Amino acid sequence: MPDPTSIPVYKPQEIEPKWQLQWEADGIDQANIDRKKPKFYALTMLPYPSGDLHIGHWYAMTPSDARARYKRMRGFNVLFPIGFDAFGLPAENAAIQRNIHPKQWTYRNIDKMRRQLKSMGAMFDWRREAISADPEYYKWTQWFFIKFYENDLAYQKEAPVDFCPNCNTTLAREQVQGEDRHCERCETPVIKKNLEQWFFRTTRYADELLDFSGIDWPDQVQTLQTNWINRSEGASVNFKTEAGDDIEVFTTRPDTLWGATFMVLAPEHPLVDQVTTQDQEQAVRAYQEQAQHMEDIHREAADREKTGVFTGAYALNPVNNQKIPIWIADYVMMSYGTGAIMAVPAHDQRDFEFARKFNLPIVVVIQPPEMEEIISEDMEAAIPAAGAMVNSGPLSGTPAEEAFNRSVAYVEEHGAGKFAVNYRLRDWLISRQRYWGAPIPIIHCPNCGRVPVPENDLPVELPDDVEWLPTGESPLKLHPTWRFVCCPKCNGKAERETDTMDTFMCSSWYHLRYLSPTYDQYPFDPKEYDYWMPVDTYTGGIEHATMHLIYTRFFHKACRDLNITKGDEPMLQLRNQGMVLGEDHEKMSKSRGNVISPDDLIATYGADTVRAYLMFFARWELGAPWNSSGIEGSVRWLRKVWYTVLEPAGVEKPVSKGVLRNLRRKVHQTLAAVTNDFETFNFNTIVSGLMTLLNEMNLAKAVGAYGTETWQEAISIYLRMLAPVCPHIAEELWARTGRPYTIHQQPWPEVDLDATQEEMITLIVQVNGKLRDRIALPVTISEEEAKAAAMASENVQNFLGQKTPKKIIYVSGRLVNIVL
RNA sequence: GCCGAAGUGGCGGAACUGGCAGACGCGCACGACUCAAACUCGUGUGCCCUCGGGCAUGUGGGUUCGAUUCCCACCUUCGGCACCA
Incomplete structure (x- = not known):
């Protein structure tokens, strides 16, 4: 009998740092161009350096790492980089609250998080780390901005923008959330401000962004993006006021044009002042003021009773020259379409409610075939359905199928409008009135206008010596020297742009900076680009569906058209993980006190156990509540793996051939299943498969399989399947059983199909x-x-x-x- | 209101292409080891039962020899959008 005390104890706290240092010293995770191998670019969304790596980071990154490791064993040359999304508001808030410089706060956090990330044992190639707040990084962020500016993809205009009074900065439309339109970061309701702001022309790419045919992205993300862009086809029609002013409207129902009995402008519509008659001026002003106050919170709540005011002016319906009144009402949004509508009360519920309330005429112009003849006086609701056109002059009698096309053709022939496509997507507002971001590299010159900073002068570095005064203005505006410069064109007195860029700008191209983070001739080394791009698998949270993931696609396509990038899409395959909730089934938060700290977990259990449990305990794309006793299952499993491999069986009797055949079948069946699960992101069944196989192996061990050739093969395959999930224990056991360093560069085992047959x-x-x-x-x-x-x-x-x-x-x- | 996802034991979850529902793990119960406890190991564990079986995958229908899986309607939860013209 073997002496049980001779078997070493499994001590993850000893073996994990040991191997991490060894791997780093040997550079086994360094990814270098190797044209003999197929490449694989695995990317996990870069973290914000909040100062503490939380369990959500582990949940997102561990399976991504495991899959990258699996791909490497499958013979791919794998790039799996990491970095930090280091600009942004929290650093600045810390500066104000705790009197610490954002740079210091950020880089201190990065140091801490780098240590925490390393404790995961992920195969990150740290030589490729990129930090978006480094001048060597944001030099190129600024360079991209200038390229966009020079090619009419960036522009500045005064616009009503969403402004968070708490964060003291503007927000992109998609950073405003909920019915009360609050700031995504601090939940303060936003206000509207008219400001000169910088925008990117994302709308130019709206149609192309709707095309997902070249990429393998989750349906859910495709749906979210499609809804966000919200393309609708219709006609833009020009109405003239009696005074001759043009009012352009967009309609998806040009077939109802003859039923337009009034017009409605948004209260902020620029023509309102011009068309309003003297009689109505007071009422209109009052309504505008009321709308402006309301706007912040209630205006977009759909179930409100309609309100509005007559401007006193009339327009002419271009198809029948009918004189129709022009109203203003807050149910028309300045931010959608043209901010003006033709109102067809018979066939639009909102217009119907408005018409009934203010006794405006209702004219039926569509007769759905299945309904009796509609009498406008008897209507209780609008009839939105399709049908033949009636009361529509020359187009009366047009059947439903032709109504759209014929009415568009009619307005086109009569010069009253044309076919048009409208999007809900808006141009991306990138200006932020904050310090801790990449400065927009523009100089405002009284003579030359907006002048881009010459490439040689990039980066426009953030000054370190800044003060935070409670004025609500960016410290860059208050800096005595930074702001005032000479114009690069005329050398006259000029001023820098003091807005910085939305941090989503930095994260739109970080996957390119990873390719060559120290390269100083270009944003990336073209050799590296040609080898590694596009990203093969991108993983991260679904919450970025309508922000980062639209921006980065836009960015790539825009750069493609500027001959900077190649191909139509930056990331071929996308997968989203779910969220780890607290044990109370609530979202983890400090205030709830239900936060699970990964640092504590690795101190107690070791990284491999935490990795295994995170991959096992839920379906990755759904997430689940944390369970403190659940992790014990992973603890037991790895301990059992340890003893199964290292502890001799002490069984004397010879093993039967059937037992060995059965063991080998189970091994290869599991291998086939695990291989498939890695490909299809079914991480939980990878671990459960390995648990089941271990139980089978122990049954075989008890009847003499230990030490046989079949047993050796089982161990060899088992450890290699384990290696991507639990890299440290797999390496340790691989070494202890006399196998060659390193397990992570071993080939993935081949399935013996014959052996899997029952x-x-x-x-x-x-x-x-x-x-x-x-x-x-x-x-x-x-x-x-x-x-x-x-x-x-x-x-x-x-x-x-x-x-x-x-x-x-x-x-x-x-x-x-x-x-x- | 519209769009999308999800509903399976006490819990997390598994089930290939329509073919043994509940793999694996947690928890729980009992047993072994121990002075004792923990650890570890073993056995059991959907519900009901007259021990033959019956009922069970949100609810109600349907298709089928057979449905967690396909179809229809509905309910609940979560996510997104929302007076979108």
Whole structure:
């Protein structure tokens, strides 16, 4: 009998740092161009350096790392980089609250998080780390801005923008959330401000962004992006006021044009002042003021009663020259379409409600075939359905199918409008009135206008000596020297732009900076680009569906058109993980006190156990609540792995061939399943498969399989399957069983298909679809033999009684169903 | 209101292409080891039962020899959008 005390104890706290240092010293995770191998660029969304790596980071990154490791063992040359999204508001808030410079706060946090990230044992190539707040990084962020500016993809305009009074900065439309339109970061309701702001022309790419045909992205993300962009086809139609001013409207129902009985402008519409008559001026002003106050919170709540005011002016319906009143009402949004609508109360519910409230005429112009003739006086609601056109002058009688096209053709022929496409997507507002971001590299010159900073002068570095005064203005505006410069063109007195860029700008191209973070001739080394791009698998949270993931696609396409990048899409495959909730099933937060700290977990259990549990305990894309006792299962599993491999069996009797054949079958069946699961992101069944196999191995070990050739193969395959999930223990056991360093550069084992074949089947015997018996039979059984065996079953006979079966269904090798 | 996702034991979850529902793990119960406890190991664990079986995958229908899986309607939860013209 072996002496049990001679078996070393599994001490993850000892072996994990040991291997991490070894791997780093040997550079086994360094990714270098190697044209002999197929490349694989695996990317996990870069973290914000908040100062503490939380369990959500681990949950997102561990399976991504495991899959990258798996791909490497499959023979790919894998790039799996990491960096930090280091600009942004929290650093500045810390500066104000705790009197620490944002740079210092950020880089201190990065140091801490780098240590925490390393404790995961991920295969990050740290030589490629990129930090968006480094001048060497944001030099290129600024360079991209200038390229966009020079090619009319960036522009400045005064616009009503969403402004967070708490964060003291503007927000992109998608950073404003909920019915009360609050700031995504601090939940303060936003206000509207008219400001000169910088925008990127994302709308130019709206149509192309709707095309997902070249990429393997989750349906959910495609849906979210499609809804966000919200493309609608219709017509833009020009209405003239009696005074001759043009009011352009967009409509998706040009077939209802003859039913337009009034017009509505948004209260902020620029023409309102111009068209309003003297009589109505006071009422209009009052309404505008009221709308401006309301706007902040309630205006977009759909169930409000309609309100509005007549401007006193009239427009002419271009198709029938009818004189129709122009109203203003807050149910028309300045931010959508043209901020003006033609109102067709008979066929639009909102217009209907408005017309009823203010006694405006309702004219039916569409007659759906299945309805009786509609009398406008009797209507209780608008009729939005399609139908033949009626009361529509020359187009009366046009059937539903032709109504759209013929009415568009009609307005086009009469010069009143044209076919048009409208999007909900808006241009991306990138200006931020904050310090801790990449300065927008523009100089405002009284003579030359907006002048881009010459490339040689990049980066426009952030000054370190800044003060935070409670004025609500960016410290850059208050800096005595930074702001005032000479114009690069005329050398006259000029001023720098003091807005910085939205941090989503930095994260739109970080996957390119990873390729060559120290390269100083260009944002990236073209050689590296040509080898590694595009990203093969991108992983991260679904919350970025309508922000980062739209921006980065836009960015790539814009750069493609500027001959900077190649191909239509930056990331071929996208997968999203879910969220780890607290044990109370609530979202983890400090205030709830339900936060699980990964640092504590690795101190207690070791990284491998935490990795294994995170991959096992939930479906990755869904997430689940944390369970403190659940992790004990992973602890036991790895301990069992340890002893299964290292502890001799002490069984004397010779093992049977059947046991070995059975073991080998289980090993190769598991290998096939695990391989498939890695490809399809089913991480939880990878671990459960390995647990099941370990149990089988221990059964075989108990009857003498230990030490045989089959056992050796089982161990070799088992450890290699384990390596991506739990890299440290796999390496340790690989070394302790005398196998060559390093397990992480071993080939993924090949499935022996012959070995996976079963010799026996369990035939399921049903009577009328209900399970009545199970019979073990050789896999070679014929249909007749199987049916005969089923009929011979005692239990089946009990159910059969005197009856003769109507039909006997046979599913080869699986089941017999006897139908009475 | 519209769009999308998800509903399976006490819990997290598994189930290939329509074919044994509940793999794996947690928890729980009992047993072994121990002076004792923890650890570890073993056994059991959907519900009901007259021990033959019956009922069970959100609810109600349907298709089928057979449905967690396909179809229809509905309910609940979560996410997104929302007076979108």
